[in-house]
Amino acid sequence: GLGLSTKRDEDFGAWYSQVVVAGDLIDYYDISGCYILKPWAYAQWEYLKEFFDREIKELEVENCYFPMFVSASRLEAEKDHIEDFAPEVAWVTRSGNTDLEVPIAVRPTSETVMYPHYAQWIRSHRDLPLRLNQWCNVVRWEFKHPTPFIRSREFLWQEGHTAYSSKAECDVEVRQILELYRRVYEEYLAVPVVPGKKSEKEKFAGGDYTTTVEAYVPGSGRGVQGATSHCLGQNFAKMFNIEYEDAKGGRSLVWQNSWGFTTRTLGVMYMVHGDDDGLVLPPKVAPVQAIVIPIPNSKLSDEAKQKMDEIATGMCKSLKAAGVRSKLDNRDNYTPGWKYNHWELKGVPMRVEFGARDLETGTCVIARRDTREKETVKIEDLTKRCSELCEQIQKDMFERARKIRDENIVSLTSWDGFIEALDAKKLIMTPWCNTKDSEELVKKKSTAESTGGAAKTLCIPFEQPALEAGTKCFITGEPATCWVLWGRSY
Ligand SMILES: O=C1CCCN[C@@H]1CCCn1cnc2cc(F)c(Cl)cc2c1=O
Numbered sequence: 001g002l003g004l005s006t007k008r009d010e011d012f013g014a015w016y017s018q019v020v021v022a023g024d025l026i027d028y029y030d031i032s033g034c035y036i037l038k039p040w041a042y043a044q045w046e047y048l049k050e051f052f053d054r055e056i057k058e059l060e061v062e063n064c065y066f067p068m069f070v071s072a073s074r075l076e077a078e079k080d081h082i083e084d085f086a087p088e089v090a091w092v093t094r095s096g097n098t099d100l101e102v103p104i105a106v107r108p109t110s111e112t113v114m115y116p117h118y119a120q121w122i123r124s125h126r127d128l129p130l131r132l133n134q135w136c137n138v139v140r141w142e143f144k145h146p147t148p149f150i151r152s153r154e155f156l157w158q159e160g161h162t163a164y165s166s167k168a169e170c171d172v173e174v175r176q177i178l179e180l181y182r183r184v185y186e187e188y189l190a191v192p193v194v195p196g197k198k199s200e201k202e203k204f205a206g207g208d209y210t211t212t213v214e215a216y217v218p219g220s221g222r223g224v225q226g227a228t229s230h231c232l233g234q235n236f237a238k239m240f241n242i243e244y245e246d247a248k249g250g251r252s253l254v255w256q257n258s259w260g261f262t263t264r265t266l267g268v269m270y271m272v273h274g275d276d277d278g279l280v281l282p283p284k285v286a287p288v289q290a291i292v293i294p295i296p297n298s299k300l301s302d303e304a305k306q307k308m309d310e311i312a313t314g315m316c317k318s319l320k321a322a323g324v325r326s327k328l329d330n331r332d333n334y335t336p337g338w339k340y341n342h343w344e345l346k347g348v349p350m351r352v353e354f355g356a357r358d359l360e361t362g363t364c365v366i367a368r369r370d371t372r373e374k375e376t377v378k379i380e381d382l383t384k385r386c387s388e389l390c391e392q393i394q395k396d397m398f399e400r401a402r403k404i405r406d407e408n409i410v411s412l413t414s415w416d417g418f419i420e421a422l423d424a425k426k427l428i429m430t431p432w433c434n435t436k437d438s439e440e441l442v443k444k445k446s447t448a449e450s451t452g453g454a455a456k457t458l459c460i461p462f463e464q465p466a467l468e469a470g471t472k473c474f475i476t477g478e479p480a481t482c483w484v485l486w487g488r489s490y
């Protein structure tokens with residue numbers, strides 16, 4: 001299309017940087033790693049937020065808001081918790097021309113902001129469970145190459161922080177939230193994900209275990225962590241002395257979870273579904289699902305043109321009434337061709353073309369953005385057809401992405417072919433002994449034997465293929481205890 005000068009399969013990174021601007025999602029900003037989320041992107045974030053917020057409220061989570069500033073003393077409450085994160089903490093050191101006595105950190109995540117107050121608020125078992133969530137921004141001064149939505153120095157997210165009196169309750173909630181993240185990806189973004197458990201090396205070190213939903217980006221062949229739901233165990237309860245008087249009058253530490261998803265979700269969707277003509281939005285998150293474009297021609301009389309406009313306006317009205325988000329583009333300063341290209345770049349799922357001939361035949365044409373298929377329908381059937389197509393397109397986009405994802409996962413039982421598979425943009429399932437050393441070894445070997453970047457474990461899928469007795473780990477030859485998914489990742 002007019003907007004993109006790089007083809008997706010030519011240079012995926014360059015294509016992506018262009019498509020997020022041509023699709024009117026972001027504008028670049030004069031501070032590296034920071035981006036402006038324009039309304040077309042923000043509306044999509046709101047659809048995800050609306051779904052997730054409604055669902056967590058069903059789970060009796062309450063929203064709140066904590067300050068974005070963290071004192072150094074609190075942030076450094078647990079040295080080893082933050083030592084490897086320290087380089088990415090942003091600090092406020094002065095106001096105006098006056099240095100602050102003590103620098104203040106900008107929240108990179110809110111455990112150290114919230115948990116001193118959890119310790120104050122939770123005194124008795126009657127104060128449990130405590131289930132709080134906040135929708136906010138966080139700042140992490142990343143040094144890896146920034147990528148819009150995928151890796152930025154400030155991003156929007158939700159962070160849930162819950163406290164229970166038993167590990168069993170935590171284990172249940174961790175998976176309830178992870179299922180909501182799976183639905184965000186598979187039901188809203190039409191992106192297939194692999195739910196699983198992070199390895200000891202890849203998990204959140206401050207927690208007990210981390211669960212994740214892992215997506216696959218065909219254009220780069222990389223895996224990408226989609227969202228995380230951690231069981232923190234009692235680690236933070238010990239760190240922040242969050243203890244309570246239990247029903248038997250004894251003292252107990254709480255058990256905690258924390259979970260989050262971010263605006264990265266949108267970037268993953270753009271990468272998975274976009275094409276050489278721009279974004280391709282799943283209807284569930286498309287701010288406009290059907291764009292109506294009347295195509296008057298010069299031979300038409302004024303009253304005929306007027307008639308066309310009235311009918312097109314009527315189409316939008318009845319589409320909206322049927323719950324299809326529609327918009328009329330009857331601007332007279334752009335040609336139909338320009339408009340087709342414009343709305344294709346933005347990824348609008350359906351275009352309704354209404355031309356002079358259609359005026360006589362009482363028809364219009366629906367053009368699908370995902371498959372480019374066109375069909376002519378009677379105007380009185382338009383609304384019903386567009387509603388059906390919203391569901392059909394959503395389903396077809398998901399199925400197509402899942403087929404491509406499944407075709408790009410290979411199984412290997414030895415190191416042979418591992419590098420070739422990575423270089424062929426595949427993810428790799430292998431039998432594994434599940435040790436930190438073996439994961440270090442794969443990282444080292446994949447760095448040494450290829451230039452495309454190291455491989456890491458993405459997750460130990462909850463859906464485990466059969467593991468025959470005596471199966472060996474693909475890298476150490478030790479007895480394998482599970483199947484694990486490897487890949488290069490963002
Ligand atoms: O992933 C989530 C879901 C939502 C709530 N938080 C957890 C853990 C966050 C890990 N993490 C992630 N990044 C961090 C960056 C930092 F600079 C510091 Cl000081 C700490 C961290 C850090 O703890």
Ligand SMILES: [Mg+2]
Pocket residue numbers: 140
């Ligand atoms: Mg990080």
